[in-house]
Amino acid sequence: MKESEVKFIIVDLFCGAGGTTTGFDMANDAKGNKIAKVIACVNHDAFAIKSHWQNHPDVVHFEEDILVLDLTKLIKVVQEAKKRYPNAKLVLWASLECTNFSNAKGGQPRDADSRTLAWGLIRYLQAIAFDYVMIENVSEFQDWGPLDANNKPIKELKGIDFQKWCSVVDSMGFYNQWTKLNSADFGASTSRKRLFGCFARFGMPIVFPEPTHAKKSPNLKPWNAVKHCLDFEDEGKSIFQREKPLVDSSLERILAGLKKHIIAGDSSFILKYNSMNKAGKHKPPSIHEPCHTIACQGRLGLVQASFIAQYYSGKPEGKVKCSSEPIGAITTVDHHSLCNVFMFKYHGNEKGAMSIEQPCSTITTKDRLAKVQVQHWLDKSYSGPENHQSVEAPAGTIMTVDKHQLASAFLINPSHGGHSHNIEKPCPVIIARQDKAPLYLITAVYGEFAIPIYDDDSEVMISIKQLMAQYGIVDIKTRMLKVQELKIIQGFPADYVLHGNQSKQKKFIGNSVVPIVVKVWIEAIHQELIQTQKAKKAA
Incomplete structure (x- = not known):
């Protein structure tokens, strides 16, 4: 200088x-x-x-x-x-x-x-x-x-x-x-x-x-999206395989995020890109109806729906944001979680190749970007380093029991009752106390599987499972946002x-x-x- x-x-x-x-x-x-x-x-x-x-x-x-x-x-x-x-x-x-x-x-x-x-x-x-x-x-x-x-x-x-x-x-x-x-x-x-x-x-x-x-x-x-700051390859852990089950307040935030960003959030996009049923006939759903998937390549239909959930007080449905927006202020306590949804659907028309683009979401003193394209990849549910594959490359061999899945995400912020945020939007405020209310990445998986309901399931857990069965979601995964992600969201260089x-x-x-x-x-x-x-x- x-x-x-x-x-x-x-x-x-x-x-x-x-x-x-x-x-x-x-x-x-x-x-x-x-x-x-x-x-x-x-x-x-x-x-x-x-x-x-x-x-x-x-x-x-x-x-x-x-x-x-x-x-x-x-x-x-x-x-x-x-x-x-x-x-x-x-x-x-x-x-x-x-x-x-x-x-x-x-x-x-x-x-x-x-x-x-x-x-x-x-x-x-x-x-x-x-x-x-x-x-x-x-x-x-x-x-x-x-x-x-x-x-x-x-x-x-x-x-x-x-x-x-x-x-x-x-x-x-x-x-x-x-x-x-x-x-x-x-x-x-x-x-x-x-x-x-x-x-x-x-x-x-x-x-x-x-x-x-x-x-x-x-x-x-x-506004710049938060999605490019997130590591979608780290899917997190299934909410059904935790040693300590999530409390109902956490489950309510996840449910609100699923409803807001995955079930109802992209209805206007459905009419434009997904108006064909399995028989090959056009059947545009109402903008008030959910879209199970967006056709991408022939019989392999993929969709990404991502949001961020905040753990703040208030109604859960008011605490979710699209990942195409900035998230709120980063606080010193983890208050955001990223929810990834994996979806898999078949479509019967070989000419159904369509874009997978779709709409998708404050970092404060308690740990709670230029516009870029959301990252999509296929999760084939097999072991080995080639399990995750870019959607820009040809898909792997389609097995008789196909396991290709698309990763997608939203964030949950636990502060003040919990918000979820779509990763197409800016990140919520990152607070300093990330140990108390961390940001979470939430993922879900779509497919043809039975969803068991147990006697000790809470009402909100039953609601989540009913929604999963209705929309073909077979798993939901969650993890806290990492230091590297929070650092980039806040605007620090990656090597800081x-x-x-x-x-x-x-x-x-x-x-x-x-x-x-x-x-x-x-x-x-x-x-x-x-x-x-x-x-x-x-x-």
């Missing part, structure tokens, strides 16, 4: 494993030159700092609580950077702790000390002359106000402390603006919506990035290194800022600074 090209030097507070730093590192000018460089970062977690250092070794790392860091060390780092990049704007980034502001906290008491972390920034602003202060937090941060005797927010006084804090920062020579940005609107595979605020010195512009993607818009690109056990790594992902948002924001400010400078020269 040429020194003349660096327009921003950044101190990254609450840096975590590096989402913000990664975003700044991705930022370029119109010519493709890097414009931002993080010079120092602060975090109290040893594994987070180790992960950050592994990926950003040129950054000065402080393994400290931001409230007690010796600022003389940081001042020295800033002074050296200013000498090297004399024309660069100095930025303080702070992803303030959000747990005790977020609505995800529910009715639980708030930690008063945690809610005062924002005041810890004041001493940094007193010691160092920053040009910009950039803030990321949950939307409820704007409601920051006093707590009652039970540590519950006082509704009548909400926002009082936030306004007071902003006024103090402004009194130090800044003005501020705030907005809410959804990462999916900028091409991310997660629909994480957060509050972003900026304090700037007078005379310096504040601007926020314009969306490039939208859920529905004739003028913008569609994280340290610590699986729970810690998922927590780091859920706690991280989505890098693409940081990238587009600093690029927008850079462009606005250029225009401001041009206007001054013209005047």
